[in-house]
Amino acid sequence: MKKLEIRRDPEEVGLDPLRLQRIQTHLDRYVALGQFSGWLTTVARGGDLVWVGRGGYRDRERSLAVTDDTIWRLYSMTKPITAVAVMMLYEEGVFDLNDPVGRWIEELRDPLVYVSGTAANPITVPATEPVRVHHLLSHTSGLTYGFQNLTPMDQLYRSMGYDLSNPDGVSLSQAVHDWCKTPLLFQPGSAWNYSVATDVLGRLIEIWTGESLDDFLQRRILDPLGMTDTDWYCPEEKLDRLAQLYVHANGEATPIPELAVATTRKPSLLAGGGGLVSTAHDYQRFMSMLLGGGELDGVRLLSKRSLQLMTRNHLPHNQDLSSFARDSFSEIGQSGVGFGLGVSVVTKQVDNKSLVTAGTYAWGGAASTYFWVDPKEELTVGLYVQLLPSWTYPVRRELQQLVYSSLTD
Numbered sequence: 001m002k003k004l005e006i007r008r009d010p011e012e013v014g015l016d017p018l019r020l021q022r023i024q025t026h027l028d029r030y031v032a033l034g035q036f037s038g039w040l041t042t043v044a045r046g047g048d049l050v051w052v053g054r055g056g057y058r059d060r061e062r063s064l065a066v067t068d069d070t071i072w073r074l075y076s077m078t079k080p081i082t083a084v085a086v087m088m089l090y091e092e093g094v095f096d097l098n099d100p101v102g103r104w105i106e107e108l109r110d111p112l113v114y115v116s117g118t119a120a121n122p123i124t125v126p127a128t129e130p131v132r133v134h135h136l137l138s139h140t141s142g143l144t145y146g147f148q149n150l151t152p153m154d155q156l157y158r159s160m161g162y163d164l165s166n167p168d169g170v171s172l173s174q175a176v177h178d179w180c181k182t183p184l185l186f187q188p189g190s191a192w193n194y195s196v197a198t199d200v201l202g203r204l205i206e207i208w209t210g211e212s213l214d215d216f217l218q219r220r221i222l223d224p225l226g227m228t229d230t231d232w233y234c235p236e237e238k239l240d241r242l243a244q245l246y247v248h249a250n251g252e253a254t255p256i257p258e259l260a261v262a263t264t265r266k267p268s269l270l271a272g273g274g275g276l277v278s279t280a281h282d283y284q285r286f287m288s289m290l291l292g293g294g295e296l297d298g299v300r301l302l303s304k305r306s307l308q309l310m311t312r313n314h315l316p317h318n319q320d321l322s323s324f325a326r327d328s329f330s331e332i333g334q335s336g337v338g339f340g341l342g343v344s345v346v347t348k349q350v351d352n353k354s355l356v357t358a359g360t361y362a363w364g365g366a367a368s369t370y371f372w373v374d375p376k377e378e379l380t381v382g383l384y385v386q387l388l389p390s391w392t393y394p395v396r397r398e399l400q401q402l403v404y405s406s407l408t409d
Contacts, residue, residue, distance in 0.1 A: 019405060023403070026402060038054070039053075044381075045378050047380075049284065054068075058241070059243065069229070073243070075369065080363055081286065082205075086201050086205065086341075088221075098134065101130070104208075113127050114186075122153070127142075135188050143180075146160075150326075160178050165259070165262065194325075198273035202272025230278040243386045246386055253387055256388070311340050311375075318347060344362050346362075354397065360379075367385065370399070383399055
């Protein structure tokens with residue numbers, strides 16, 4: 001088992017160990033109430049793990065406890081990994097962030113934009129601005145997700161079989177064709193909407209490199225960082241380590257094995273926006289690389305300047321998501337939070353009404369996982385839970401309160 005080894009005493013790096021223990025008490029309460037099956041949290045400062053907490057079960061029905069090597073479904077915590085891969089190719093001169101995506105994806109050469117009507121009879125106008133690569137990275141392209149159930153365009157996605165899951169046997173290439181032939185929800189760059197844009201970026205990686213997305217990520221990110229338990233599915237020899245998947249029902253975590261089983265076989269659609277499974281150990285390696293300005297243990301994936309560009313607010317006029325977003329998805333819903341190239345970014349601490357430092361960047365997954373990197377405080381924090389949907393409880397903001405109130409320097 002790969003253990004999560006504490007590298008420094010919390011007090012050595014300005015964290016109060018007694019206050020950190022509040023995290024254990026708080027999250028164990030969710031388990032005691034039956035709201036979580038189990039959880040794991042990592043806190044690191046300056047690249048060194050200083051606190052690890054875990055509680056409950058990776059599989060409650062089989063009485064299997066959460067362990068350091070438990071495998072978790074990342075869902076949208078896959079997105080920052082794909083965004084890093086895109087920016088690696090940007091650094092090689094493969095594309096410009098202002099390039100129209102229609103150069104490579106025919107369905108986006110002359111996109112239409114929805115203005116009114118129904119899913120069966122949408123009224124559209126031509127796009128006045130091309131969908132550009134930076135629009136995909138910042139979720140301002142006008143694409144959407146079927147599961148949001150908010151607009152006729154979401155309904156169109158669902159009518160093609162794209163909801164919480166995808167049609168059986170569909171490839172990434174076919175899915176991108178289906179999504180991109182659908183009218184955009186708004187003019188590119190005019191709003192923010194959580195979407196399949198990162199999956200489209202995954203397809204662009206395949207087009208740009210001639211490699212499948214899984215091979216590219218393995219060769220260029222996962223292998224160099226030593227992320228040996230990160231994959232697109234959980235192979236048979238690791239199934240005992242895989243967490244069960246739960247959904248919030250009647251006030252408690254209820255297992256959904258019929259959905260969980262999808263993780264046990266390689267998917268036909270390699271979803272750069274949500275397809276990876278991983279361990280806390282592996283994702284800590286990824287977070288440490290980000291905190292290190294794109295480098296970890298002598299392996300550099302990105303330049304510091306590219307990472308700084310990714311983690312600045314790219315919403316026009318420094319707007320936040322509460323004013324610029326079209327959807328109500330759980331990952332946002334906060335004032336004082338903008339969006340960069342693949343991650344959210346805290347822009348105004350007071351507007352956010354939190355202890356989180358401006359410049360902190362983050363993202364989470366559908367099953368309540370979450371991470372953040374705070375460059376100023378040199379903090380990286382990971383939360384691993386397997387409960388759908390992610391907005392059931394405010395555990396992410398609660399964890400931020402608990403961590404930041406533990407700082408003593």
